[in-house]
């Protein structure tokens with residue numbers, strides 16, 4: 632039986648791409664659309680797939696009830712994604728959360744609610760397989776090359792920094808990282824505040840925000856007489872869609888919150 636998918640942020644850049652992808656998947660049916668923009672407009676028309684008969688609503692609870700959704704895909708804003716997921720879990724609808732920047736305590740609360748309701752919940756800071764591989768490779772490299780900096784590049788409208796992908800990459804690097812080896816100056820002089828980027832336990836992170844970028848990241852490893860660069864580029868939002876569709880199909884089989892696409896892949 633087809634899985635019924637509602638999309639939060641359906642008028643946004645990612646949301647429209649998700650509506651298109653769900654519409655094109657024979658195992659999934661688009662059944663509801665939530666946003667604060669384009670209220671009443673048809674989600675399919677906005678997504679460029681023609682009329683699907685699903686109007687954009689601004690009430691998570693009534694939209695989820697009326698649409699009899701199995702899954703709620705969320706690409707909104709950090710301030711909205713938590714409330715949407717709470718509303719979904721209370722109704723037994725499984726959230727698939729792509730929105731980044733959610734505070735850690737809210738993630739913990741979603742984990743608790745997911746277990747309490749026995750309803751699967753899935754979250755990934757990056758749904759692109761290449762980005763997942765970049766993070767896994769970075770963990771491996773950090774074992775042997777512990778001197779590392781991360782540079783992430785996104786479009787000028789991205790709100791949170793560093794990106795969710797960079798934050799998750801830092802977790803992986805810290806997991807794999809051996810003791811540091813480089814001898815650094817006792818005192819650094821900054822002619823501009825922040826010139827060395829953010830500091831995560833000795834790993835510097837730099838966030839670039841410019842028009843033209845979608846989602847890109849480099850992990851730069853330095854060693855004696857050598858450097859290693861692991862780079863991933865999402866040049867189109869369709870790069871995230873196979874991961875999103877996979878999560879829609881698997882999330883109802885989970886009984887708790889799972890974070891990271893690597894847990895759904897056979898790697």
Ligand code: NAP
Pocket residue numbers: 639640641642643644645646665666667668706707708709710711728729730731732755756757758759789846871
């Ligand atoms: P976007 O184009 O700004 O779309 C977000 C949409 O959500 C907008 O239409 C926005 O409306 C709407 N929205 C805001 N508050 C809402 C609420 N309370 N309820 C329902 N809808 C609401 O942003 P985007 O580029 O699609 O990105 C969305 C999120 O996905 C960001 O957090 C981004 O970092 C993340 N992302 C994740 C991945 C991944 O692989 N996990 C990949 C790409 C992006 P207004 O514009 O009127 O506020």
